[in-house]
Amino acid sequence: MKIQRTFLHTAAVFICLLLVSCNSHGQTPLPTRTPQPQRVQTDRSPRVGGECEEGYCELMYFGMPKEIRSEDTSPGWDEKGQKLIVTGTVFKIDGRTPAPNVIIYYHQTDNDGYYSPRNDKPENQTRHGHIRGWIKTDENGKYTIKTNRPGPYPGREDPAHIHLMVKEPEIANEYWLDDLVFDDDKRLIPFRKKHPASAPRGGSGTLFPLIKGDLQIAEHDIILGLNIPNYPKKQESGHRSGLSIGDGQPSFGPYHAYGPDKGSEACPVCRYGRFQGVLYFVGNKPDWSEVRSWIAFLEQESVKRGKFLKVYFVYGDTKGYSPERRRTQLEELGAQLNVRNTALTFVPSFADTGSKANLNKIDPNVENTFVIFRQRRIVDKYIALKPTAENFRLISAALDRTKGEFFDLPEPAHD
Numbered sequence: 001m002k003i004q005r006t007f008l009h010t011a012a013v014f015i016c017l018l019l020v021s022c023n024s025h026g027q028t029p030l031p032t033r034t035p036q037p038q039r040v041q042t043d044r045s046p047r048v049g050g051e052c053e054e055g056y057c058e059l060m061y062f063g064m065p066k067e068i069r070s071e072d073t074s075p076g077w078d079e080k081g082q083k084l085i086v087t088g089t090v091f092k093i094d095g096r097t098p099a100p101n102v103i104i105y106y107h108q109t110d111n112d113g114y115y116s117p118r119n120d121k122p123e124n125q126t127r128h129g130h131i132r133g134w135i136k137t138d139e140n141g142k143y144t145i146k147t148n149r150p151g152p153y154p155g156r157e158d159p160a161h162i163h164l165m166v167k168e169p170e171i172a173n174e175y176w177l178d179d180l181v182f183d184d185d186k187r188l189i190p191f192r193k194k195h196p197a198s199a200p201r202g203g204s205g206t207l208f209p210l211i212k213g214d215l216q217i218a219e220h221d222i223i224l225g226l227n228i229p230n231y232p233k234k235q236e237s238g239h240r241s242g243l244s245i246g247d248g249q250p251s252f253g254p255y256h257a258y259g260p261d262k263g264s265e266a267c268p269v270c271r272y273g274r275f276q277g278v279l280y281f282v283g284n285k286p287d288w289s290e291v292r293s294w295i296a297f298l299e300q301e302s303v304k305r306g307k308f309l310k311v312y313f314v315y316g317d318t319k320g321y322s323p324e325r326r327r328t329q330l331e332e333l334g335a336q337l338n339v340r341n342t343a344l345t346f347v348p349s350f351a352d353t354g355s356k357a358n359l360n361k362i363d364p365n366v367e368n369t370f371v372i373f374r375q376r377r378i379v380d381k382y383i384a385l386k387p388t389a390e391n392f393r394l395i396s397a398a399l400d401r402t403k404g405e406f407f408d409l410p411e412p413a414h415d
Contacts, residue, residue, distance in 0.1 A: 046230040049175025049201075055127075060105040060165050060174050063123025063132075068103060070138040075118070076131040076148035081111035085217045086162070086180065086207065087144040087405075090137045093225035093233050095245025095380070098141030102224065103167040105174070106145060107132035109160070113151035128163075149216065152187055157194075159187040166202070168224060175228055177202035180220060182209060183376075184412050199227040203246025208274075208375045210409035217406055219375070221246065239383040241363035242281075242371055249273070249373040250359035254314050254345035257327045258334030261343060265355070268343070272310040273376035275407055276399060281371070283316045283350055283364030293387035294368070295337055295344075301396060302341035308407055309399065311342040316350040316357065316364055323348075370395065374402055 077083060090099045107128040110116045115129030124130035131150070135143045152160040161179035178200040181188055188206075197204070203226050207218035223246035225231035235244070243250075253265035261271070268277055278298060282291060291313075298311045315330065323346075330344040347357040350364045362369050372380040372395075379402040385391045 047173055048171050048228065048230050048232065049173065050229040052176065057165060057174055057176065059107075059126055059128050060167065062126060063121060064105075064134055068134045068136040070135055070142055071144040072133040072135045072146070074106075074108075074131050074133045074145065074147035075124075076108070076110065076150075077146045079111060079131075079148055081148035081151070083146075083215050084149045084209070085144060085146055085215060086220055087142070087217070088220040088222065089141045090143065090166075090222045090224060091141060091246075093223065093231070093235055095223050095226075098137075098139075099168075099224055100137050100139045100141055101169050102137045102141070103174075104135050104137070104143060104145075104222075105132070105165045105167070106134075106147075106162055108147065108150040108162040109153070111148060111151045113154045113160075149182070152185070157187060157191055159185040159191050161205075164202070164205075164222075166222070166224065171232070175201075177222065178205035180205045180207050182207050182218075184209065197248070200247065201227050204248035204377045206248065206376070209412060210406050211412055212406070212409050216412065217409065219404055219406065221377075221379070239363070239366050241361070241366045241369040241383050242381050243361055243378055245378050245381055247378050249277075249279075249371065249376050249378050250356065252347075252356040252359055254312070254347045254355055254357065255323070255327070256343050256345050257330035259339060259343035259345075260341070266343075268310065268312050269373060269376050273373065274411070275308045275310070275374065276305070276379075276403055277310045277312065277373045278395075278399075279312050279314055279360075279369075279371040279373070281314045281316065281350070281360070281362045281369040283362065283366070284318060285365060285367055286315070286317055287367065290367075290387050292333070292337060295333070295339065295342060297387065297392050297395075299337065299339055299342045301399065305399070308403065313342060313344045314357075315344075315346040316348075316352075316362065318349045318364065321348055372398055372402055374404055 090102050091097060092099045108131050110131055115127060117125040118130035135145060137143050150160045150162060152158060159181045161181045163179055164177040165174050166177060167174040183206055203223045207220055209216040209218045225233055226244055226246045249269045251267045251270050253267050256262050256264050256266060280294060295313055302309050302311045326346045334344050347355045350362040351358050367384045370382040371378055380398045
């Protein structure tokens with residue numbers, strides 16, 4: 001939804017851009033006032049985040065208050081439309097360490113789908129409209145935005161969305177993130193079919209609103225630097241298997257040989273993505289003693305957590321592959337372990353396109369890969385873990401840490 005263009009550097013041209021409206025209502029000319037970025041990048045190193053649309057990113061600083069709190073209430077909160085709370089944690093690039101003192105700037109359309117101006121302040125008359133604001137993460141990386149759900153652009157295919165930019169304390173410039181979109185928006189799936197959300201900046205931007213009285217609440221975590229061009233910090237080196245923490249968990253269809261959906265190719269994240277899930281991948285190097293230990297542990301976790309956790313063993317060994325033999329093998333394993341909650345599934349290989357297992361990007365030559373997802377988004381990941389008491393505690397603690405605050409709330413009705 002953003003176009004990459006060359007950045008403008010002159011104040012005169014920038015002031016002209018402030019007079020241009022992105023909505024169909026037109027605008028009143030603004031007083032001459034130029035926003036001032038907090039830090040100026042003076043070296044010739046590549047800009048973090050890449051170049052930004054002309055006149056777009058500078059507006060983050062126009063009207064920015066000196067004191068910014070971790071919670072903000074936008075003008076939209078008191079306007080017509082569905083009240084919405086977006087809350088979550090900003091993490092460093094490892095996906096686990098909270099990031100304090102990060103400024104998040106947001107702006108959105110009004111309920112009618114326009115970036116409508118308001119005549120109270122010059123900063124509310126720009127192309128970003130008047131529903132805009134800032135938050136700064138607290139010491140635990142937490143933030144909360146109170147606003148209303150934006151309307152989609154009239155006459156356009158784009159789903160309704162909220163724009164985000166971040167400014168990290170130690171990075172010279174701001175950079176934009178993937179827009180926040182809504183899972184229950186009828187425009188989203190047709191739009192994604194035409195415009196797939198590959199390598200989402202800062203992590204998947206899809207929100208899954210829940211209902212609390214007359215409010216909708218959506219959790220959204222941000223991973224700084226994830227899929228951000230020229231980001232100076234890199235993810236830890238070592239084993240590489242699976243997508244990154246923060247990415248959306250892909251839909252794929254393994255064959256269910258044993259467990260709740262036996263005989264089907266039910267997609268784990270499609271059917272049970274509402275709460276937490278564990279995908280336990282084993283490829284070309286199975287150690288069946290270890291596999292049994294892990295499945296027994298994960299079955300206990302699933303029983304303990306009830307409907308809030310679904311567990312899947314996904315087997316993808318390519319050696320001597322036969323669907324019939326693989327099905328029999330997992331049926332016998334499930335019966336031996338008396339599995340009731342855990343799904344024992346298989347795919348021809350982790351590169352298989354028919355089942356779309358390839359979308360998970362699993363390395364078949366590591367011992368195992370554990371992916372924890374919540375609301376169809378990867379929230380933690382571990383590679384090559386031995387079934388020790390310490391690692392059992394590690395997985396259990398990860399499930400505790402990443403569970404949603406609002407699991408008990410219902411979803412809105414939607415297709």
